[in-house]
Amino acid sequence: MTRRLRPRLPVRRPARRRAAATDRMPRNRLSVRDLLAEALAGVLQRPGRSVLTSLGTVLGVGAFVAVLGLTATASSQIDDRFNALTATEVTVEDVSHEQGSDAAVGFPADADRRVERLNGVRHAGAYWPVDLDPGQQVHSAPVGAARGGSRIQVVAAGSGVLRAARPTLAEGRVYDTWHDRTGQRVAVIGAGVATRLGITTLETQPAVFIGDEAFTVVGIVEDVERRADLLLSVVVPRSTAEEVWGAPRGTAKMLVATDLGAAAQVAAEAPLALDPAHPEWFRAVPPPDPRALRTEVGGDLDQLFLLLAAICLFIGTVGIANTTLVAVLERTGEIGLRRALGARGRHITAQFLTESGALGALGGLVGTSLGILTVVGVALARDWTPVIHPEVAASAPVIGLATGLAAGLYPAWRASRIQPVEALRR
Amino acid sequence: MTAPVIELRQAGLTYPGPPPVQALAPCDLRVERGEFVAVVGPSGAGKSTFLNIVGLLDAPTCGSYLLDGVDTGALKDADRTTLRGRRIGFVFQSFHLLPHRSAVENVTLALIHNGTPRKDRAARARHALEQVGLGHRIDALPTALSGGERQRVAIARALVGEPSLLLCDEPTGNLDSATAHSVLELLEAVHAKGMTVLVITHDPTVAARGRRTLTIQDGALTEAGRRSR
Numbered sequence: 054m055t056r057r058l059r060p061r062l063p064v065r066r067p068a069r070r071r072a073a074a075t076d077r078m079p080r081n082r083l084s085v086r087d088l089l090a091e092a093l094a095g096v097l098q099r100p101g102r103s104v105l106t107s108l109g110t111v112l113g114v115g116a117f118v119a120v121l122g123l124t125a126t127a128s129s130q131i132d133d134r135f136n137a138l139t140a141t142e143v144t145v146e147d148v149s150h151e152q153g154s155d156a157a158v159g160f161p162a163d164a165d166r167r168v169e170r171l172n173g174v175r176h177a178g179a180y181w182p183v184d185l186d187p188g189q190q191v192h193s194a195p196v197g198a199a200r201g202g203s204r205i206q207v208v209a210a211g212s213g214v215l216r217a218a219r220p221t222l223a224e225g226r227v228y229d230t231w232h233d234r235t236g237q238r239v240a241v242i243g244a245g246v247a248t249r250l251g252i253t254t255l256e257t258q259p260a261v262f263i264g265d266e267a268f269t270v271v272g273i274v275e276d277v278e279r280r281a282d283l284l285l286s287v288v289v290p291r292s293t294a295e296e297v298w299g300a301p302r303g304t305a306k307m308l309v310a311t312d313l314g315a316a317a318q319v320a321a322e323a324p325l326a327l328d329p330a331h332p333e334w335f336r337a338v339p340p341p342d343p344r345a346l347r348t349e350v351g352g353d354l355d356q357l358f359l360l361l362a363a364i365c366l367f368i369g370t371v372g373i374a375n376t377t378l379v380a381v382l383e384r385t386g387e388i389g390l391r392r393a394l395g396a397r398g399r400h401i402t403a404q405f406l407t408e409s410g411a412l413g414a415l416g417g418l419v420g421t422s423l424g425i426l427t428v429v430g431v432a433l434a435r436d437w438t439p440v441i442h443p444e445v446a447a448s449a450p451v452i453g454l455a456t457g458l459a460a461g462l463y464p465a466w467r468a469s470r471i472q473p474v475e476a477l478r479r
Numbered sequence: 480m481t482a483p484v485i486e487l488r489q490a491g492l493t494y495p496g497p498p499p500v501q502a503l504a505p506c507d508l509r510v511e512r513g514e515f516v517a518v519v520g521p522s523g524a525g526k527s528t529f530l531n532i533v534g535l536l537d538a539p540t541c542g543s544y545l546l547d548g549v550d551t552g553a554l555k556d557a558d559r560t561t562l563r564g565r566r567i568g569f570v571f572q573s574f575h576l577l578p579h580r581s582a583v584e585n586v587t588l589a590l591i592h593n594g595t596p597r598k599d600r601a602a603r604a605r606h607a608l609e610q611v612g613l614g615h616r617i618d619a620l621p622t623a624l625s626g627g628e629r630q631r632v633a634i635a636r637a638l639v640g641e642p643s644l645l646l647c648d649e650p651t652g653n654l655d656s657a658t659a660h661s662v663l664e665l666l667e668a669v670h671a672k673g674m675t676v677l678v679i680t681h682d683p684t685v686a687a688r689g690r691r692t693l694t695i696q697d698g699a700l701t702e703a704g705r706r707s708r
């Protein structure tokens with residue numbers, strides 16, 4: 054036991070000969086705490102200069118944090134929107150007129166059912182804005198009565214459209230496939246339209262008049278999650294609209310709500326389902342690929358800013374290197390004195406490295422704070438949730454420290470080379 | 480019998496040049512514990528060179544130097560530095576105080592580098608300042624001190640590590656005669672307590688106070704009464 058402990062204990066024997074004692078004299082050491090205290094004193098003795106010196110690092114690290122934080126914030130924002138709705142929405146356009154066929158073919162009468170049969174489709178419906186003659190307007194009372202109406206949009210829509218739009222109903226219900234199939238004179242209106250038409254309740258079974266046709270209002274929609282323009286419209290069943298005003302003139306579209314992850318597949322299959330002979334007459338627009346969007350965001354501008362951040366860091370490094378070198382030359386006397394007082398060359402190196410490292414780390418900390426503030430500020434201004442990855446926040450001060458240490462290498466080496474005799478001659 | 484504090488055996492120093500300058504011709508010297516030695520000589524004679532060798536700031540290019548019986552020629556640089564930090568106190572003509580540190584911090588500096596435990600430092604530094612009569616100005620910055628007070632701080636810094644040898648290179652060179660007088664009194668008081676003191680000076684009155692006077696002329700060290708080689 055004693056034998057094993059022995060090497061750890063400082064050997065203290067009475068010095069028989071001084072020379073022998075000196076052989077065992079432990080060399081001077083500089084504890085980490087003393088080193089930090091000395092370096093901090095060195096940094097603080099010229100606070101103004103230290104602040105200016107670390108400015109480059111502040112800017113570099115701040116830009117670094119801000120760019121990465123803003124990117125993360127923006128892309129998380131995009132993610133959110135995707136998860137909610139966009140990722141499950143496909144729009145099919147009728148592009149037959151672009152294909153050279155003279156008349157628009159339009160969606161087949163059973164278009165909704167054809168598409169709804171596809172795997173992964175929840176609701177599907179064709180819709181188009183109805184072209185009313187100038188004389189025809191939307192009123193709350195029959196012709197001749199007091200007319201409050203102005204130009205209110207009329208939309209013909211399959212019942213699937215109303216379901217795909219995910220409406221919140223203030224009153225009543227949306228019409229269903231039966232109304233659609235049988236050409237019922239019913240309408241669903243937005244809450245805003247209801248106010249304009251003076252309709253407050255459905256209990257009296259109110260009607261709206263479009264031109265001369267009366268439509269029973271079956272539902273008032275408070276809000277929709279898709280196709281917000283429906284809120285400002287009178288929506289009538291598709292077959293009814295075709296009966297009254299005829300087929301659409303090439304402006305029909307189809308709204309398809311899909312299961313999560315099925316959108317791309319549905320978009321690929323929908324044109325074929327609508328017209329197996331001429332799938333090219335329909336163009337399905339799938340939601341943009343979130344990954345593609347994110348790379349777009351993380352694209353050109355970010356690269357530029359990161360490059361700027363790198364340049365700032367580089368300038369910061371050069372700045373710290375320069376100031377530390379000047380400080381070394383200025384403090385030659387101090388270096389000589391410390392050497393005379395028993396500081397070893399490596400202690401001098403460590404001191405100046407620590408000083409430059411401290412400058413870099415301080416700059417890094419301030420830069421990180423500023424970067425985070427920037428991200429939070431921008432996020433607040435845009436009503437976003439600020440997102441900063443912990444790795445970024447944690448690594449940024451370390452980057453500052455590394456910059457400072459790298460900058461201090463050469464000056465610290467120079468400092469350790471200064472001979473005490475030369476230094477003290479000053 | 481203890482070893483002499485300073486023992487030079489044919490030690491000399493020639494700066495390599497070109498052209499080579501023999502700043503100190505090979506010489507022999509013994510200084511015993513508790514002696515007060517004055518070193519005089521004209522400017523450029525080699526006094527500082529001699530002091531640098533004795534102070535382990537420079538190594539002789541020939542011969543050997545034993546400090547407290549330790550042959551310093553065999554030591555690695557780190558060991559020389561350690562020995563210097565623990566056995567030798569320096570007082571310079573231009574004080575060499577750190578301008579942004581208070582008197583007590585300047586004195587503590589010597590203890591940071593010579594391995595004194597942290598908890599003892601403040602008390603020892605304060606005590607050293609009291610010894611040189613500056614107990615009331617321990618928190619003053621050097622810029623707020625007179626020349627004489629600055630040199631006292633420097634002497635406190637040199638003594639705080641309890642060296643076996645105090646080396647002073649023209650300690651009164653920057654001071655007026657009255658102040659110089661008080662600084663010399665202080666050095667004598669230190670000597671009276673048993674410290675070995677070696678003072679370089681241009682001032683004949685300083686030299687007169689030394690029990691021994693060494694003269695350096697053109698790099699040749701001689702001692703009044705006896706030749707060193």
Ligand SMILES: Nc1ncnc2c1ncn2[C@@H]1O[C@H](COP(=O)(O)OP(=O)(O)OP(=O)(O)O)[C@@H](O)[C@H]1O
Binds near residue numbers: 500501522525
């Ligand atoms: N690094 C060096 N290289 C070459 N010659 C040197 C060097 N340092 C000093 N010398 C020369 O060595 C000689 C002794 O110099 P030293 O500084 O020891 O003189 P000194 O006696 O202390 O003079 P002073 O009283 O002016 O301080 C001088 O001639 C000087 O020019």
Ligand SMILES: [Mg+2]
Binds near residue numbers: 527528648
């Ligand atoms: Mg000199």
